[in-house]
Amino acid sequence: VASSPFTVVGDGNTISPTEAPVPQFDLAMRTNKVSYSDNENIDISFTNPFPTNYDWVGIYSAEETVQKYAIISDNWQLSKFACGTQDCEDDVDEGVVTFPSANLDAGIYRAYLLFGGVYSVLTRSEEFTVGTVSSLPSYLPSSLPSSLPSSLPSSLPSSLPSSLPSTLPSSLPS
Numbered sequence: 001v002a003s004s005p006f007t008v009v010g011d012g013n014t015i016s017p018t019e020a021p022v023p024q025f026d027l028a029m030r031t032n033k034v035s036y037s038d039n040e041n042i043d044i045s046f047t048n049p050f051p052t053n054y055d056w057v058g059i060y061s062a063e064e065t066v067q068k069y070a071i072i073s074d075n076w077q078l079s080k081f082a083c084g085t086q087d088c089e090d091d092v093d094e095g096v097v098t099f100p101s102a103n104l105d106a107g108i109y110r111a112y113l114l115f116g117g118v119y120s121v122l123t124r125s126e127e128f129t130v131g132t133v134s135s136l137p138s139y140l141p142s143s144l145p146s147s148l149p150s151s152l153p154s155s156l157p158s159s160l161p162s163s164l165p166s167t168l169p170s171s172l173p174s
Contacts, residue, residue, distance in 0.1 A: 027123045029057075029113050035129045036101040044097050044111045044125060048082065051091035054117035055082040059099060062108040062127045070121040072112060077104055082113070106131030 032043040044057055058076035066072050078099045082092040111125040 047094045057097045
């Protein structure tokens with residue numbers, strides 16, 4: 001069997017076995033801002049080197065998870081085909097799709113570029129926020145105490161125990 005110091009890749013070009021392959025296309029998605037007020041346009045730009053006329057952009061809650069085989073649920077909040085309308089005749093390999101933030105509740109979201117009219121994820125944006133989002137987890141109190149103690153203890157114990165007990169009780173009191 002003959003061997004070669006080069007590897008033939010799918011497009012017929014060759015690369016050295018130690019050279020890292022360079023992606024042949026740029027698949028990308030980003031929003032124009034990371035935070036939006038309640039009444040702004042959300043501009044989502046994308047690049048898709050292998051478009052179909054049914055590719056679409058969906059805005060999902062940032063908590064939405066992508067399942068096995070890059071499938072996402074149908075729980076989108078807003079959606080448009082990649083051409084920017086609800087009906088496309090041409091493939092769009094790059095563009096900007098605009099959504100009104102007023103149509104979203106306050107929250108944290110991501111935009112997804114989805115393939116061919118189904119829920120197959122091609123790429124997604126970073127997280128962005130709409131409106132005022134509380135950063136405190138729900139289990140924390142919603143307010144802090146209104147006052148602090150007026151004074152600290154006036155004295156501390158004069159000494160600490162010199163040793164700890166050598167044995168622990170065998171059972172706890174009931």
